[in-house]
Amino acid sequence: MEYKIGLIRGDGIGPEIVNEAKKVLDAVCAKYGHAFCYRDMLLGGASIDANGVPLTEETIREAKACDAVLMGSIGGDANTSPWYKLEPSKRPEAGLLGIRKALNLFANVRPAYLYEELKEACPLRDEVIGRGFDMVIMRELTGGLYFGERKTYEENGLRTAVDTLVYNENEIRRIARRAFDIARKRRKKVTSVDKANVLDSSRLWRAVVEEVAEEYPDVALEHMLVDNCAMQLVKDPGQFDVILTENMFGDILSDEASMVTGSIGMLSSASLNETSFGLYEPSHGSAPDIAGQNIANPLATILSAAMLLRYSLNLDKEADAVEAAVKAVLKEGYRTGDIMSEGCRKVSTTEMGSLVASKI
Numbered sequence: 001m002e003y004k005i006g007l008i009r010g011d012g013i014g015p016e017i018v019n020e021a022k023k024v025l026d027a028v029c030a031k032y033g034h035a036f037c038y039r040d041m042l043l044g045g046a047s048i049d050a051n052g053v054p055l056t057e058e059t060i061r062e063a064k065a066c067d068a069v070l071m072g073s074i075g076g077d078a079n080t081s082p083w084y085k086l087e088p089s090k091r092p093e094a095g096l097l098g099i100r101k102a103l104n105l106f107a108n109v110r111p112a113y114l115y116e117e118l119k120e121a122c123p124l125r126d127e128v129i130g131r132g133f134d135m136v137i138m139r140e141l142t143g144g145l146y147f148g149e150r151k152t153y154e155e156n157g158l159r160t161a162v163d164t165l166v167y168n169e170n171e172i173r174r175i176a177r178r179a180f181d182i183a184r185k186r187r188k189k190v191t192s193v194d195k196a197n198v199l200d201s202s203r204l205w206r207a208v209v210e211e212v213a214e215e216y217p218d219v220a221l222e223h224m225l226v227d228n229c230a231m232q233l234v235k236d237p238g239q240f241d242v243i244l245t246e247n248m249f250g251d252i253l254s255d256e257a258s259m260v261t262g263s264i265g266m267l268s269s270a271s272l273n274e275t276s277f278g279l280y281e282p283s284h285g286s287a288p289d290i291a292g293q294n295i296a297n298p299l300a301t302i303l304s305a306a307m308l309l310r311y312s313l314n315l316d317k318e319a320d321a322v323e324a325a326v327k328a329v330l331k332e333g334y335r336t337g338d339i340m341s342e343g344c345r346k347v348s349t350t351e352m353g354s355l356v357a358s359k360i
């Protein structure tokens with residue numbers, strides 16, 4: 001099959017890690033007989049340098065014409081980069097928020113997986129880790145507290161601020177369906193996280209998620225309060241398959257789950273809309289401190305490419321092959337500097353990409 005894939009190389013280590021992910025996608029094409037037609041597009045700092053703004057209409061138009069977009073990461077060093085002398089709406093990050101909005105990417109998917117070979121990086125004790133963990137956090141990305149009305153004012157001489165947490169049933173239903181769809185491709189369990197003992201928005205969340213669950217009788221649903229979930233993530237992370245939650249709870253819980261894996265260079269992510277389109281990127285930033293040195297870990301981006309194959313192109317077998325190739329390379333003891341441990345062999349960004357590609 002022929003597919004159109006957008007590439008946003010981005011800033012800092014972005015171009016280096018995207019090149020390696022492309023190498024792996026090319027190996028997938030060769031092995032499985034697909035044709036990937038790549039379109040380069042600019043976002044963030046690279047777009048500021050070329051066009052004066054972090055996101056152009058052209059990038060939005062081109063992204064919309066693609067089946068999926070793979071991104072490195074954007075942004076520079078906030079203390080030294082001239083991009084951060086610009087007003088906030090013209091800085092690199094505004095480009096990312098802008099493209100998410102323009103493409104209506106309301107579902108953020110972040111896996112947290114513990115590789116047996118990287119167990120040492122996990123801050124939890126062996127008896128807590130047990131047989132490891134493999135979960136996905138599905139976070140609502142365009143509603144809730146971060147997008148509700150807010151204001152700061154003075155009342156009776158006291159400075160006062162208010163933020164509003166709003167969700168309507170359609171916003172909840174569409175993200176819940178996404179979570180159940182993904183659970184169907186995994187171990188068929190959804191844990192919906194809310195604060196239904198206190199918040200009305202959470203009570204509606206719970207009611208709508210239960211309605212959606214009726215469409216998925218093969219997927220088990222449980223509800224968990226957010227405070228309990230924060231504890232369970234460090235007490236028994238192996239119990240989770242898909243965690244479904246609203247924007248702010250997801251913001252916090254997905255970072256907690258990432259830290260439990262201990263390896264920032266390994267964490268992929270996807271932002272999806274109502275179609276099969278998705279924007280795929282590593283969870284880490286553009287690491288300007290190590291840019292251009294051929295030492296960055298490309299695996300989070302390569303694993304993001306595996307998500308792209310699975311969720312946007314529906315190529316499960318090919319996605320499995322990429323994930324298996326990453327595991328095989330780790331098993332053979334190859335490591336970039338950030339995940340290096342005793343007895344392993346240190347490799348560069350390009351060597352790591354080639355090793356994974358060779359195992360497809």
Ligand code: NAD
Pocket residue numbers: 013072073074075076077078093096264265281283284285286287288289290295296297298300338
């Ligand atoms: P960062 O994730 O870029 O770096 C944090 C630390 O982790 C650094 O020491 C870095 O060298 C290391 N690191 C990160 N990715 C690595 C990799 N693949 N291999 C090896 N080491 C890696 O976070 P930061 O320094 O806070 O942010 C740098 C820039 O990235 C900022 O401009 C920030 O706004 C941006 N950022 C962008 C995104 C995105 O594009 N979605 C996300 C987070 C941060």
